[in-house]
Amino acid sequence: MNHLPEKKSIKVLDCFAGQSRIWKEIKRKSFKNINVVGIDRISYGSTLKGDNIKYLKGMNLNKYDIIDLDAYGVPFRQLEIIFRKKYKGILFITFIQSIFGRLPVRMLEKIGYTRKMIKKCPTIFNRNGIEKFKQYLAINGIKKIIIINKNNKKYLYIPSVTVVK
Secondary structure, eight states, X not given: OTTSOXXXXXXXXXXXXXXXXXXXXXXXXHOSEEEEEEEESSOOSSEEESOHHHHHHHSOGGGXXXXXXXXXXXXXXXXXXXXXXXXXXXXXXXXXXXXXXOOOHHHHHHTTOOHHHHHHOHHHHTSSHHHHHHHHHHHTTOOOOEEEEETTEEEEEESOOOOOO
């Protein structure tokens, strides 16, 4: 709630919405007019049912003040679309990498590793995933990130996306 925009009416795109419990609670506690468009593979009534990748490709993302990517893993494919569409706004990202969790190969390639290198010894290139993820964000113009660690999850707040390429 400390990172909501300083305005009374906020538009949120929640790409992994589930039942939108978090945003319902934020609405209740913040006393702001928060309009949430949720996307999930399972319909919970107020969510768009389906693959968020398909929705993101066809949406005008800049009409949202916040895009929430609360994924179980690394939302690389979603970020690729967001950066390609030159979204300017706030991002909330959940980054989860289990002990032996693989990072997206295309993300590793974008920060300088080759597919051949990764295939030869994948465990080396999947170590310290959050640092590699931060490199990926940096090459996409992200200048400021606030990270909160909780268990094996990293919650990222990016106050302003400005794509500089």
